[in-house]
Amino acid sequence: MKHTLSVLVENKPGVLTRVAGLFARRGFNIDSLVVGRSEDPRLSRMTITIDGAEHPIDQVTKQLHKLINVVKIRELDAESMVARELALIRVSAEGAKRTEALQIAEIFKAKVVDVDRRTMTLEITAAPDRLAAFESLLQPLGVNEVVRTGLVAIGRGRS
Amino acid sequence: MTPQTKIKGSEAIVRALQEEGCDVIFGYPGGVVIPFYDALYHSDLKHVLVRHEQGAAHAAEGYARATGRVGVCVATSGPGATNLVTGIADAYLDSIPIVAITGQVKSDLIGTDAFQEADTTGITLPIVKHSYLVQNASDLAQIIHEAFHIAGTGRPGPVLIDIPVTCALAEFVYKTASAVDLPGYKPTMRGHSKQIKVAARAIHESPRPVLYVGGGVISSGATQEVFDLATSLNIPVTTTLMAMGAFPGTHPLSLGMLGMHGTAYANWAVHECDLLIAVGARFDDRVTGKLSTFAPQATVLHIDIDPAEIGKNVEPRIPIVGDAKMVLHEILTEVATMAAAPERTAEWLERVDDWRGQHPLHYEEDDGELPPQYVVEQIYAVTGGDAIITTDVGQNQMWAAQYFKYTQPRQFISSGGLGTMGFGLPAAIGAQIGRPDKQVIDIGGDGSFQMTMQELGTAVAYNVPIVVALLNNRFLGMVRQWQELFWEGHYSHTDIAVQPDFAKIADAYGALGVTVTAKDEVADALRTAIKDPRPAVIDFRVRREENVYPMVPAGTSITEMIGGQAGRRKKP
Numbered sequence: 001m002k003h004t005l006s007v008l009v010e011n012k013p014g015v016l017t018r019v020a021g022l023f024a025r026r027g028f029n030i031d032s033l034v035v036g037r038s039e040d041p042r043l044s045r046m047t048i049t050i051d052g053a054e055h056p057i058d059q060v061t062k063q064l065h066k067l068i069n070v071v072k073i074r075e076l077d078a079e080s081m082v083a084r085e086l087a088l089i090r091v092s093a094e095g096a097k098r099t100e101a102l103q104i105a106e107i108f109k110a111k112v113v114d115v116d117r118r119t120m121t122l123e124i125t126a127a128p129d130r131l132a133a134f135e136s137l138l139q140p141l142g143v144n145e146v147v148r149t150g151l152v153a154i155g156r157g158r159s
Numbered sequence: 160m161t162p163q164t165k166i167k168g169s170e171a172i173v174r175a176l177q178e179e180g181c182d183v184i185f186g187y188p189g190g191v192v193i194p195f196y197d198a199l200y201h202s203d204l205k206h207v208l209v210r211h212e213q214g215a216a217h218a219a220e221g222y223a224r225a226t227g228r229v230g231v232c233v234a235t236s237g238p239g240a241t242n243l244v245t246g247i248a249d250a251y252l253d254s255i256p257i258v259a260i261t262g263q264v265k266s267d268l269i270g271t272d273a274f275q276e277a278d279t280t281g282i283t284l285p286i287v288k289h290s291y292l293v294q295n296a297s298d299l300a301q302i303i304h305e306a307f308h309i310a311g312t313g314r315p316g317p318v319l320i321d322i323p324v325t326c327a328l329a330e331f332v333y334k335t336a337s338a339v340d341l342p343g344y345k346p347t348m349r350g351h352s353k354q355i356k357v358a359a360r361a362i363h364e365s366p367r368p369v370l371y372v373g374g375g376v377i378s379s380g381a382t383q384e385v386f387d388l389a390t391s392l393n394i395p396v397t398t399t400l401m402a403m404g405a406f407p408g409t410h411p412l413s414l415g416m417l418g419m420h421g422t423a424y425a426n427w428a429v430h431e432c433d434l435l436i437a438v439g440a441r442f443d444d445r446v447t448g449k450l451s452t453f454a455p456q457a458t459v460l461h462i463d464i465d466p467a468e469i470g471k472n473v474e475p476r477i478p479i480v481g482d483a484k485m486v487l488h489e490i491l492t493e494v495a496t497m498a499a500a501p502e503r504t505a506e507w508l509e510r511v512d513d514w515r516g517q518h519p520l521h522y523e524e525d526d527g528e529l530p531p532q533y534v535v536e537q538i539y540a541v542t543g544g545d546a547i548i549t550t551d552v553g554q555n556q557m558w559a560a561q562y563f564k565y566t567q568p569r570q571f572i573s574s575g576g577l578g579t580m581g582f583g584l585p586a587a588i589g590a591q592i593g594r595p596d597k598q599v600i601d602i603g604g605d606g607s608f609q610m611t612m613q614e615l616g617t618a619v620a621y622n623v624p625i626v627v628a629l630l631n632n633r634f635l636g637m638v639r640q641w642q643e644l645f646w647e648g649h650y651s652h653t654d655i656a657v658q659p660d661f662a663k664i665a666d667a668y669g670a671l672g673v674t675v676t677a678k679d680e681v682a683d684a685l686r687t688a689i690k691d692p693r694p695a696v697i698d699f700r701v702r703r704e705e706n707v708y709p710m711v712p713a714g715t716s717i718t719e720m721i722g723g724q725a726g727r728r729k730k731p
Contacts, residue, residue, distance in 0.1 A: 025285045062467035068289045071343040
């Protein structure tokens with residue numbers, strides 16, 4: 001089972017190294033780690049995805065908490081979060097393939113961001129399962145390159 | 160000095176250290192720390208010049224372990240800093256508060272492979288509680304203040320401050336550090352009140368409890384609380400290597416050490432207890448042996464200030480995150496409200512005493528050779544138990560733990576987690592400087608001693624009257640013991656009989672050197688060495704192939720002890 005952690009850290013040099021180093025040293029594998037500025041310029045927010053079957057999530061969060069620069073950790077579960085990932089995918093798009101690629105893109109609300117005679121680059125922002133479906137539908141056309149941002153997630157507002 | 164007078168960064172470091180109450184630092188100069196050493200030249204901050212930076216780190220640890228204050232060591236960039244690494248790792252694994260200050264090349268040279276440049280913060284990242292690479296000289300006072308706070312509070316540990324020479328040379332108006340504000344660092348001190356009630360009830364009701372006490376009790380200063388809890392409810396106490404002295408080894412409730420080389424009765428008690436009260440201990444593999452058979456009948460109550468220790472190796476039924484002293488105090492208050500029933504554990508204590516009677520620590524005394532255990536017993540007798548003992552690592556360390564009865568916290572100073580050979584001598588120097596009122600004795604090994612014996616120069620230079628009692632078996636004894644027991648006696652590269660005459664080495668340094676080969680010389684040699692104002696080395700030529708018993712082979716259950724019964728050793 002995948003776990004998603006939203007980690008608020010101090011925006012200081014070396015913080016990413018500390019977090020990454022901790023994962024390496026304790027033998028935790030990161031699926032993805034995304035970091036960027038938060039609403040407070042002194043703080044950055046990381047979204048970290050890990051496989052919880054492999055590592056006790058409790059131990060991961062406790063060890064993370066011990067880093068002085070880690071301010072707050074929130075574990076997000078599927079029901080309580082909105083999660084998105086952006087991917088850029090370049091597919092072969094010669095001849096009949098071009099129309100097919102465009103059709104798939106339309107179904108998934110993906111955008112064409114680059115095109116040349118042989119290929120087409122599509123941009124999609126989606127939840128991970130949707131992104132996986134999109135990628136697998138494109139496979140038969142010939143996927144040349146995939147670039148993914150990793151998952152970013154935010155807790156749902158309570159109204 | 161008017162408030163607007165500018166001072167150099169190097170002077171600011173000295174001033175900030177003094178504002179933290181630091182009275183001594185251990186270090187070694189080098190290129191980029193010359194400005195710092197110049198500031199020292201003009202200050203009254205005491206500096207102890209070691210002979211190798213590793214010695215500085217261990218001496219700072221020895222000082223911290225003996226006094227409870229933060230120890231400080233200093234080294235230059237590159238090789239100076241990398242030589243500190245072993246000591247920093249040692250402090251990390253044993254949760255010892257030290258601040259390591261390293262010089263770094265000029266800010267604009269960082270990353271260019273400059274002379275004596277090493278990525279010190281990078282190298283030490285996995286072995287520090289926290290670290291700083293100083294960017295602005297004017298931050299120095301605040302960073303040093305934070306470093307001392309982080310090192311000494313919560314679960315203590317080493318903090319590294321890497322200071323580019325640019326910052327040491329910069330001039331600015333010094334501003335005393337303001338209160339620490341670290342949003343990500345707020346150790347939990349008070350235990351959860353509901354959990355404390357649950358714990359108190361469990362302790363009060365248990366017919367077969369055992370207190371399993373670790374180094375956290377010493378860093379928290381909770382030895383009185385442990386004593387009160389144990390004695391008011393008649394609970395036997397076993398300590399880890401890190402906690403020797405946290406409960407008096409002379410007390411009838413003391414079981415001594417548990418684990419791989421613990422007493423048979425401590426291990427049996429843990430195996431048979433119905434409540435295991437772990438305080439400031441971390442269920443290390445050397446303690447638990449095979450985890451699945453550790454304390455199989457027990458409800459585990461785990462008190463620790465580090466939440467990450469709870470459930471890391473053993474899942475406790477009753478976890479309490481908090482400071483050992485505060486939590487135990489609250490448990491005691493709670494227990495005091497319950498009806499006293501000290502006789503509840505009477506039957507249990509009888510069983511424990513039976514084990515103690517059947518399987519005491521023992522060794523062969525009369526084959527004409529000098530038993531190392533006898534030397535440790537004599538150190539205990541000659542000092543009346545009133546000495547601070549440091550150790551090296553290996554057999555010497557285990558005998559020092561087994562055959563000296565520690566009654567005070569901070570009396571036994573040893574490299575537990577990292578197991579660093581060569582720890583004993585520099586740690587003894589640091590401990591003796593921190594505690595001039597006590598006799599410090601390093602119970603060492605001939606292998607370990609040769610790793611850091613140049614620090615004899617430091618001891619002589621600063622008139623540090625330590626005694627080094629070498630249990631010299633001319634083997635790397637612990638590895639040899641494993642080879643004998645588990646590797647068919649293949650003594651691969653453990654025979655170090657070719658070695659210098661240690662008494663002569665001591666003499667060459669201007670210390671007292673004595674060689675002892677017979678039992679009847681042991682006590683006199685110790686008395687002479689203690690009385691002599693110089694540092695002293697006593698080379699005890701002990702029985703070569705003595706083993707440390709009992710022994711739980713690695714990865715087996717702690718009840719599967721070799722030599723837990725009578726008889727010194729069994730040849731395989």
